[in-house]
Amino acid sequence: MQTAEISRRYLDFFAERGHSVVPSASLVSDDPTVMFTIAGMVPFVPYLTGLVPPPWPRATSLQRCIRTNDIEEVGKTARHGTFFQMLGNWSFGDYFKEGAIEYAWDFLTKPEADGGLGFAERDLWVTVYEDDDEAAALWQRVAGLPAERIQRMGKADNYWHTGQPGPGGPCSEIYLDRGPAYGKDGGPIVDDDRFTEIWNLVFMQELLSDVRTKTDFDVAGPLPKKNIDTGMGLERVAMFKQGVENMYETDEVRPVLDLAGTMSGRRYGASHEDDVRMRVVADHVRSSLMLMMDGVSPSNEGRGYILRRLLRRSIRAMRLLGVEGPSFEHLFAASRDAMKASYPEVGSDYSHIEQLALGEEETFLRTLSAGTAILDVAVEQTKGSGAAKLPGDTAFLLHDTYGFPIELTLETAEEAGLDVDREAFDRLMGEQRSRAKADAKSKKRVLADRSVYAGFRAKGETVFRGYTELQADSEIIGLILDGAPVSRASAGQTVEVILTETSLYAEAGGQAPDRGTIVGDGFSLEVLDVQRPVKGLVSHTVRVASGEVGVGERATTIVDADYRRGATQAHSGTHIVHAALRQVLGPTAHQAGSFNKAGYLRLDFGWNKALSPETRTEIEEVSNLAVRDDLQVVTREMPLDEAKAMGAMALFGEKYGDVVRVVDIGGPWSRELCAGTHVSSSSEIGMINLVGESSVGASNRRVESLVGIEAFRQFAAERALVAELSRNLKARPEDLVDRIGELSANLKAAEKKIQAFEASALQGRVPELAGTAQRIGDTLLVARSLGSLGSADELRQLATGVRGQLQQERAVVALVADVGGKPVAIVATTQSARDGGANAGAIAKRMAGVLGGGGGGKPDLAQGGGSDLTAIPAALDAVRDELR
Incomplete structure (x- = not known):
């Protein structure tokens, strides 16, 4: 049974039993405390904990997840994979233990012909919490399980909580007996290799007041509403239904594993080491594909760093398999084909994903070359030092x-x-x-601890009036000071204000929050920030400018009209620049992130090379022509599927609800899903001035632009600068380029003459220094302090020059100078001196130790330095001691 078929059966089974089918949330977690969605229940935590009222009494989903804490174990066992999919069903105060057990048993044992999975009842075991007599009795009554196949375990295995005060409860796990070939008989309590967990049913029934550890916590009492949270690992079930030994051999992973073997000329199953490498490639390529589908781009921090590590480990594994050239073009295409039955969007977004993957591969292959060069030097220095x-x-x-x-x-x-x-x-x-x-x-x-918002959210969603109104009358339903609710706040304090309605835009979709004030009878509040701490609730961070404010009072939100005008210009300008990029560069120039505020916009897009000045000018011209043409801006709300069907662009990696807001600029010319604020026609934007273009990764570029009055001010400043240059250089504006080029050429010629004079003066010191050589044993030594010099290069030129004068001798040259306030030492040796055992690297290291620093190098030429200028005489004495 194919993986996609298993998930289809599961969702259909629960949909037929009154569960709302909830689409998978993004791998990029909404929870600020974690980077990724690491479990199937993560998107439902606000509903399970009571933070947000659940929109359905019962739900089911297939959730994609990422865990990378055991990344080093990937490929070594059948259980470790970075990307996995969790099937789950939830009840929010609806059915409880009996319903959860009945549904699970029915789906697992129902014949395949009737829509179930067809597992043999004799092969299924369960565990329950040690004190949960109710669950044990239900398994016997509902499923007919004999008592010996129901085993009890303690808190470490069969009790669930979040790790913080809140809901908790016992759980019951369902295990499949894989047979005597996999281990000892006796159930999961004896051998969890033979008896493998496939489904976990959590019964949330208690309110925990203090959680100290996984097994040490206090129970305050029963939950007012009991919840069900279950999770079944799709890859693990697919493994059993397909009769394979591990998750890497299932239908959604095996094609990449086989291709890695074909490309390397290795056979899967012939070598444990090669098998592990092929599994690493198959797992990491799939995980990377799914992360990029959800909008993650390779970078050096956060989620991007995790993605980069997965990609680079894949490249490393292919190199160990003997494939040193590019391989991602074929590996990612194979993973796409294996996954698109479950996730059709991976096919429609593939051009962007491929661009990111190939760009990262090209960059890392160059990195490997550069790293090898650095490592070779380090190896040589290590061996040279003994x-x-x-x-x-x-x-x-x-x-x-x-x-x-x-x-x-x-x-x-x-x-x-x-x-x-x-x-x-x-x-x-x-x-x-x-x-x-x-x-x-x-x-x-x-x-x-976002539970502070639960009571406010329970009163309903904050209504946003700001699309059509800059002022909104409202009621204050909450004040939060230092994370705790308070009833009043006075002048000078900074608090969060929760209102029933607001006209102030909360930061979202790349748009910065509005500026403004909140006023009422006897108080005035300066708005510092506007955010959505939980879904549906808006929090205003304010400074109480005057008076005293209390819960229950009426208030009016007032948006700063000038700031909002600039923000709408910038956000609409972002849409226009995005459309212009795609018109000029093609459809692969897809937006990968944005930020806009009054007068400024920044847009990241998929592209793997710098834009030429001509291309930048063309993009800017297309953008401003759209502004000039006064294109109508129309916003509409509609179901997500309908919006996509009419061609509305869902921005890469963004999250959308069932009902979305579509923003058209010039009809289909720019049609995007967007919840931001916008102008009513493009001419209101005023002007778009591209002021910057740069790289933000191997396959992403960034353009920055000033918008509206800020764009005009920039042009005015540049005009004033041109006028000033024209006056100072006594040239017309159109002649400035030639005039500055002429001055630059003259300056470079003068600098070359000065450098020639300085080099000549430097070389003039060589004979005098060579003449100071003293014989120590059978070696000539030049050991001098030269006072202050401009650079270490000058000191190196003198040392090699003196060595050249003494080339026929057995000679060592050790020169020290003050370079930028710190002592620098250069040591050079002739061939005859090296034949006699003199080593410049060792001498420089000894001098540097005296100077309070470090150094080393090759036997013929080396450098050292430190921080103590007063130790220069002692460092020169150390050279003499070394030669003696």
């Missing part, structure tokens, strides 16, 4: 800064006969992880 281990900080720098895999560093070092200081590397990696965890924990402490 050390047996490559420093851990070098390996960490390559890994952290250049993205060079530690496995490749280990392999290269081993080929050179060196070890890597893994202890130091692991310590640095541990410190980095600790910083990341501390940062995440800090963010979680600040943002996690």
